[in-house]
Amino acid sequence: MKTKPTAAQDRDEALFRPIYETGTGFYVAFGILGIIFLWALYMYVTQVWFGLGLTGMNQPVTWGFYIVNFVFFIGISHAGTLISAILRLSKAEWRRPITRMAEVITAIVLAIGGLHPILDLGRPDRMLNLFTAGRLQSPLLWDVTSITAYFTASTVYLYLPMIPDIARIRDRGGKLTWLYSIMAWGWTGTEHQQRVLNRAINILMIMVIPIAISVHTVISYIFSMTLQPGWHSTIFGPYFVVGAIFSGIAALMIVMIAFRRAYHLEEYLKEIHFRYLSTLLLIMSIIWFYFTFSEYLTGVFGAEPHEMHIIMYKFTGPFAFYFWGMVLCNFVLPLIILSFRRLRTIKGMFIASVAVVIGMWLERLIIVVPSLANPRLDLPAGIYVPTILEWALFAGGISAFVMGFMLFSKFFPLISIWEIEEGRTHGLREVEERIHSYLPGRGATSS
Numbered sequence: 397m398k399t400k401p402t403a404a405q406d407r408d409e410a411l412f413r414p415i416y417e418t419g420t421g422f423y424v425a426f427g428i429l430g431i432i433f434l435w436a437l438y439m440y441v442t443q444v445w446f447g448l449g450l451t452g453m454n455q456p457v458t459w460g461f462y463i464v465n466f467v468f469f470i471g472i473s474h475a476g477t478l479i480s481a482i483l484r485l486s487k488a489e490w491r492r493p494i495t496r497m498a499e500v501i502t503a504i505v506l507a508i509g510g511l512h513p514i515l516d517l518g519r520p521d522r523m524l525n526l527f528t529a530g531r532l533q534s535p536l537l538w539d540v541t542s543i544t545a546y547f548t549a550s551t552v553y554l555y556l557p558m559i560p561d562i563a564r565i566r567d568r569g570g571k572l573t574w575l576y577s578i579m580a581w582g583w584t585g586t587e588h589q590q591r592v593l594n595r596a597i598n599i600l601m602i603m604v605i606p607i608a609i610s611v612h613t614v615i616s617y618i619f620s621m622t623l624q625p626g627w628h629s630t631i632f633g634p635y636f637v638v639g640a641i642f643s644g645i646a647a648l649m650i651v652m653i654a655f656r657r658a659y660h661l662e663e664y665l666k667e668i669h670f671r672y673l674s675t676l677l678l679i680m681s682i683i684w685f686y687f688t689f690s691e692y693l694t695g696v697f698g699a700e701p702h703e704m705h706i707i708m709y710k711f712t713g714p715f716a717f718y719f720w721g722m723v724l725c726n727f728v729l730p731l732i733i734l735s736f737r738r739l740r741t742i743k744g745m746f747i748a749s750v751a752v753v754i755g756m757w758l759e760r761l762i763i764v765v766p767s768l769a770n771p772r773l774d775l776p777a778g779i780y781v782p783t784i785l786e787w788a789l790f791a792g793g794i795s796a797f798v799m800g801f802m803l804f805s806k807f808f809p810l811i812s813i814w815e816i817e818e819g820r821t822h823g824l825r826e827v828e829e830r831i832h833s834y835l836p837g838r839g840a841t842s843s
Contacts, residue, residue, distance in 0.1 A: 476554075674740055
């Protein structure tokens with residue numbers, strides 16, 4: 397039996413609408429994405445049956461799309477927990493409609509990205525060797541440990557702030573009330589429960605920041621701990637973290653714009669939210685360019701022959717198109733679009749965000765393939781051309797991400813309702829008190 401919404405719930409009824417109302421467009425989009433995912437699943441079964449010979453990977457390029465996409469998806473995961481935690485920690489009131497979308501991105505993308513190293517194995521069962529015969533000296537073991545810890549922390553960090561909203565859906569009645577009753581953990585909204593919840597969220601948001609930073613740092617160690625030209629660099633740790641936050645903000649903006657339009661959330665996701673995020677995106681674009689410039693300047697200045705060969709392979713060689721495309725997408729376009737108020741519209745910010753996501757994928761491709769294609773030994777350069785199998789699994793990963801987000805929107809609010817209400821009741825007063833604490837005393841006079 398469905399209960400009548402309260403006055404507060406009526407005010408935010410638009411946030412419940414995606415759960416209770418499903419249009420034809422949802423089923424059409426989900427069906428198309430489902431077909432793509434099933435196609436990818438079929439292709440993967442084919443790969444397991446016939447082996448990695450069906451891919452474009454060979455000697456010396458033994459890593460291709462799978463590792464590129466692994467680094468790419470894990471990087472996007474920083475859109476969620478890290479950005480959400482920093483905004484919560486800094487008490488940025490404009491974060492309230494954004495945090496849950498960001499946290500959902502983290503949980504879904506981590507699950508997808510974490511599976512990509514398994515796709516790269518001809519024998520997937522050999523993944524178990526990491527648990528039975530793993531060596532502490534191997535960055536691969538560090539990688540599994542950090543991603544597992546990050547996924548656990550980010551999933552809990554997503555779930556805890558959802559409890560009050562799950563209880564609201566439980567109280568409204570309808571389908572799956574039994575499930576919401578279990579997931580709500582007996583939440584009634586008492587002052588004690590709210591205090592315990594806030595304390596748990598505060599502890600998690602502090603814990604998750606170093607965990608998130610460590611994840612992409614450890615991923616960079618897979619490359620930088622080798623002596624391979626183009627990889628052996630001390631800058632890779634912070635460079636990967638900066639790139640992850642950069643691509644994460646862009647992915648978050650794309651999701652926000654898409655679901656704002658699909659579910660008519662203009663009242664909650666306002667232009668000011670996108671302006672703040674676009675400012676962060678512009679800052680990260682400049683920082684990314686600084687790290688990229690520093691990385692290649694160091695290599696060019698040192699002029700080590702093997703390192704220079706890799707650099708020129710990217711600057712003027714077979715990968716020049718991808719390298720300069722990366723610079724265009726990650727720096728030139730965001731700088732032009734986000735620096736001018738006339739261009740910094742919702743449409744302009746969407747174009748800049750899509751460009752950044754494409755550019756950061758190209759960056760991962762540029763990191764992985766050229767260094768492997770040009771070994772130190774006196775051997776001809778390797779050639780890597782991805783096959784339809786690898787493209788299918790890439791498309792399957794993207795479709796799985798979109799379907800996961802769509803499914804989440806059918807069971808839980810995409811925007812935290814209780815945080816919106818808290819902002820209306822307590823946030824305004826807290827901000828006013830905080831501003832008064834910043835300013836000189838009222839009794840002070842100017843001379």
